[in-house]
Amino acid sequence: MRDELVRRFxxxxxxxxxFDRGTPVTYADLLGxxxxxxxRLARHGVVPGQAVIVHGDYSLDSVATLFALYLDRNVxxxxxxxxxxxxxxLVEHCRPGHxxxxxxxxxxxxxLGRPDGDSGTDLGAGAAHGRLGDEEAGLVLLSSGSTGAPKVxxxxxxxxxxEKLEKRARRRPNALNILMVLMFDHIGGINSLLSTLLVGGTAVLPRHRxxxxxxxxxxxxxxLVLPTSPTFLNLIMVGDYHRTYDLSSLRLITYGTEPMSDELLQRVHRTFPGVRLLQxxxxxxTGIATTTSESSSSTYFRISDANVEYRIVDGELHLRSxxxxxxxxxxxxxxxxxxxxxxTGDLVEEGADGYLRIKGRAKEVINVGGEKLLPLELESVLLTSPLVEDCVVYGKPNAITGQSVCVDIKPRGELTRADLRKHVVEFLAGKVxxxxxxxKINMVGAIAMSDRLKKVRSRPGAGGE
Amino acid sequence: MAERIQSIVVAALDEINRTREEKIPTDNVLDLCLYGDAGVFESMYLVAFLSLVEESLEDEFGVEVSLTSEKAVSRRVSPFSSVRRLIAFVEEELELVGARG
Structure with missing residues (x-):
């Protein structure tokens, strides 16, 4: 398999x-x-099997280091x-050498130094210990949860x-070019990178996003291909970036990492009429599954990946890949x-013909005295108000009903907090x-987006991720 | 201070009354029971009402107080049994955080 990768390159x-900082890099350059x-790694004493931290975002060097470590069977x-x-x-649980x-x-x-007496190079003693074969290269990702230590x-x-090598290489250059919007240490980012380079496509590396x-x-x-998130797409449209720049080359926009609301998807579809939208x-x-959206204007999708099985248990999606x-x-x-x-922790609804729709994260459920609500459903309704540019709904603990529903709203136009509250209460009456x-309705200047391109939904003391 | 708090409470009741069919009487507001057997609010609406009061207190006194905390709920005499007791509770909380009177 390693030979096959080198042969393809x-x-x-x-x-x-x-394209690294605007400079084209050929496959021959990359191999070099x-x-x-x-x-260089060998000179520094990096040996197969050892875990190595690669610190940095996308660049020729980080991509080349990733493949170098893969070829040398490192983690x-x-x-x-x-x-x-x-x-x-990482030092505690991966024992990286370099x-x-x-x-x-x-x-x-x-x-990297080691604690005294620790000369081992094997990975940590967690549940995954011993699961990586001797001849296998590993990849370690950190979960982005903000509470507790990240999961390794x-x-x-x-x-x-x-899996990517099973796909046939492209027959001509420039058949696929893709912008690496997702991060280098994110499963979606790694997936995009491998999907592109192993078939001869071109990955354009941004610097600041x-x-x-x-x-x-x-x-x-x-x-041609823009992998992104709902929040990011909303920001493009709200800021009129699609008018400032010529985005007409786009053929496929994929969106993931957080649930998409119907309202936002319709807006994306209207703004980019000729572009296929794929969840x-x-x-x-579990990695990224190939999916088929019911249509470009539908948030229903089907998992159409021979490598991935799914089932729904008590409303929660389970995957095995x-x-x-x-x-x-x-x-x-x-x-x-x-x-x-x-x-997965994702709550889904199953429609006709096996199409699924993501309703939200199980841990984002807001429980108001036993009545339950998912942020996305309320956000979807609020986004249809002409006075709401963007919003984020979350639960806040209290000692009376357990949790109460709170929303941060970035209004469209000049409004006072009292006006906004009045509008929201009137707007929602009869709709929900x-x-x-x-x-609680807060007026904010901007809805925060994490470096994973997700809406920041957690609040101090509000629980959840 | 009690008067300023009272006017905040009344303003919050007025705002809620605007969207409510069955109006909450505010003529004898100090004795108005907010929650419980004779209370005018169900728990969910009580929280919404208290949020409004919290917001106005923040605007008026420049500090955040929580009226839905364990402390408020676990009082032997509930601060929600009358507007008078709610005002007294708010006063105590404001003094604790050293709000500008």
Whole structure:
């Protein structure tokens, strides 16, 4: 399989693999860089099987390091933002031997110290211990939960690469070019990168992921495929970026990482009429599944991936895939059933012909004295108000009803908080059940988006992720 | 301070009355029972009403107080048994956080 990957890159030769800071990099250049980095890592004493942290966002160097470590059967730990806490978690549970920093000036390899008496190079003692075969390269991803230590998720990189190699290589250059909007240390980002490079496509690497930069890159590189999130699409339309920049090259917009509301999808569909809109579905644990949307204007989708099985238990989606994670390095596998179904935590509704619709996260359910509500359903209604530009609904604990419904709204136009509250209460009357009317309505200047392109839904003391 | 708090409470009741068919009487407001057997609110509406009061208190006194906390709920004499007791509870809470009177 490693030979097959190298052979493909050799065959693609002069085709463009990457645009890094606007500079085209051919597959031959990429292979050359992979070779250099493998030599460099060997000189620093990196041995097969060892875990290596790759710190940095997408660049020629980070991509080449990822493949170098794959070829050398290492465990790759990509991390875009490396805090002390993250490093501590990784040192404890992955026992990485080295840290590779990718900077503008090239790569820096740093040997990581070990606690006294610890000479082992094997991974942590969590549930996934021993699950990675001797000849297999691994991939470690961190869950982005903001409470508690992040979950350290172990994948077989061989399984992920192997699945992509089953797809036939493209026959001509420039057949597929894609903007890497999702992050380098995100399952969706890794998936996009492998899907593109292993078939000879071109990955355009952004630097800052600002809306301006993303839209300028789409215009400059005539991007065909844009993997993104509902929140990001809303920001493009709200800021009129689709009028400022020429986005007419887009043929496919995939959206995932958070649920899409019907209202927003209709707006995207109207704004980008000729573009196919496809929901992607995946988790850090089970990888990204190929899906078919019922239509570009429907939030219903079907999992049409031979590698992925699904079932619905008590409204929650369970997945089992050939490329799913091997386990956590620092947690019990309590999200896996005995027969290895992964409980996604996503609440879904099954429509006709096996089409599914995501209703929200189980842990985002707001329970008002026993009556339950998912943020998305209320956000969808609020977004149809002409005075609401964007909003985020969340629960806030109280000692009377357990939780109450709160909403932060970015209004359209000048309004006072009292006017906005009055409008919302009147607007929702008759549209939703009374318990869903927010008891607290805040007016905000912007709805925060995380670096995973998701709406930030958690509030201090509000519980949840 | 009690008067300012009372006018905030009355304003919140007025606002709620605007969208309510069965109006809450505000003529003898200090003795109005908010929650319980003789209360005018169900729990959910009580929370909405208290949120309105909290918001106005924040605007008026520049501090955040919680009227739906364990502390409020676990009082032997409930601050929701009358507007008078609610005002007294708010006064105590404001003093605790050193609000500008």
């Amino acid at each position: 050799e065959d693609f030769g002069t085709w463009t693999a990457l 860089r992979i070779r250099d980095i493998r030599e 790759v730990v990509p991390v875009v933002t490396l805090t002390d806490k993250t490093l501590d978690t 840290l590779v920093r990718t900077t503008d000036a090239g790569i820096e390899v740093e040997e 998720i172990l994948h077989s990189l061989d399984a992920l690469v192997g 600002t809306l301006d930069e993303i839209c300028a890159l789409i215009e400059r590189h005539r991007i 992607t579905f995946g988790t850090s644990e 050939r490329t799913q994670f091997l386990g956590y390095l620092n947690y019990d596998d309590d999200s896996l059933t005995e027969d290895r179904w992964f409980r 059940e009374p318990f869903k009317v927010p008891s």
